[in-house]
Amino acid sequence: MARKFATRVTNIEISGIRRAFEASTGEFFNLGLGEPDFDTPEHIKRAAMQAIESGFTSYTVNKGIAELREAISAKFNRDNHFSVGPEEIIVTSGASEALHIALQSVVERGDEVLLPNPGFVSFAALTKLAEGIPVGVPLGEDFTMSVEAVKERITNKTRALILNSPANPTGAVEGERNVKALVDIAADHQLTIISDEVYEQLIYDDLQHVSPARFYDSVITVNAVSKTYAMTGFRLGYLAAPAANVEQMVKIHQYIQACASSISQKAALAALTGPQDCVAEMRREFKRRRDFAVAALRELGMDFRTPQGAFYIFPRVTDEQEFVEALRKQKIIVTPGSAFGSLGKQHVRISYATRFENLERAFAIMKDVVTGGERTGR
Incomplete structure (x- = not known):
């Protein structure tokens, strides 16, 4: 058979x-x-080696070591201009896991998730794994998310909106006006925004990164050290969200991952708190x-x-x-x-x-x- x-x-x-x-x-x-x-960078590699040599090779608490979550909290406050406490942060095995548990936590079977088309390959696949329905949103001529196209695709089944800025595969950066307009739509329809911000430090031409969490509470912000610090193999990401969301997501994280690598967490701490x-x-x-x-x-x-x-x-x-x-x-x-x-x-x-x-x-x-x-x- x-x-x-x-x-x-x-x-x-x-x-x-x-x-x-x-x-x-x-x-x-x-x-x-x-x-x-x-x-x-050398100071990050040294931190990883010191973790190994000092025997810091065991499980950590599910959410991640306290000092790393404190550093991430400070980073969000300083760089992204929204307030989030260490208890509202989960350290994950890359941004991929963060996206996975974010979608698993908010999407029921048959729920629709609005996402950019074209957009990062994982968005639609992870939506399907959550038994949701990916709904591609055509981008504007400048490859930013079209506000009108988002409005046209909202139904009574729409549960979440995925934003990605700077974007893969287009390199487009969402401006503040567009982000605010998308936040207003999400608020009007009680949607959760999942904001993938892994390329936030790679913006050119004097443009500024804008996090939707500055303007709206129901946002799961996903980031990682992979692209910013050339640490793709460390598999270290993180997310920030309201406490109620984190309470649900950490249950998924606990059972599929337990915790991010202790060694990678020490390396990420050095990355975020060391020379930039x-x-x-x-x-x-x-x-x-x-x-x-x-x-x-x-x-x-x-x-x-x-x-x-x-x-x-x-x-x-x-x-x-x-x-x-x-x-x-x-x-x-x-x-x-x-x-x-x-x-x-x-x-x-x-x-x-x-x-x-x-x-x-x-x-x-x-x-x-x-x-x-x-x-x-x-």
Whole structure:
């Protein structure tokens, strides 16, 4: 008899980002993965090693060690301009777990969750795992969340709204006016906002990050040390929410994870409380790469919006699969836009989170592919 699997699992697919990466073997210029190429700063690595050497390798309390939650609380107050106490914070195994327990805690079977389309691949998949229904919201021409499109898609089944700024895959940054308008809609319809802010420190052109929790109580704010401090492998994220939400989410966290890695928690504490010049240095380098990628794509005559944050650019192409395959044959990996939702079709996501020298070589090859007759569109 054939094995039966739960439909909530069979209804989701492996990430298109991973498929693009794993389909390639050998040496490639990888412009597909969203992972900083920088080494983790030394003071953070030392903190992790000291944790191991001192024997700090056991379970911690479910929510995370007190000193780390206090540091996160201070960070939200200082950087994001909203007040949250240490007891309203859960330290998680990456932002991925934080998103998972946030959705599990508020979504019932058949509830609808509004999310950006195109948007980060996990949003729809985690909604389905919670037995909810993902409802894609078309973005505006500048790739920010369309207020009118959100209004049009609210029904009596709508339970939550996911915001992501700066955004993956587009690099768009939500301005204060738009955030306030979305908060007003959420308040009018008693929706929970889940705000994914993992790229908040990677914003360019003198723009400012705006957290919806500044203006609204029913917000679950998700963040991590992964992108800001080049700590993706530490798997350390965190969330902040009202006490009633945290009380429910910590139950899920307790049973699926128990606690985040004790070693990673000490490293995150060093990251948040230590020198921040490393963050500024990485941001400057990402901006340099962004500017190079923008100039290179303009030279190729491609149609795109200049990203304002994160480390992605999302140009339009005529045939994404043909474009992706043409580059793959030349040992360059990019991600098809359809991996990020139905409205990502006819786009590709290019990550500039790789060494500048690799970007130069990859875009030189890309120029040969485009000018050699591959159909890219305008």
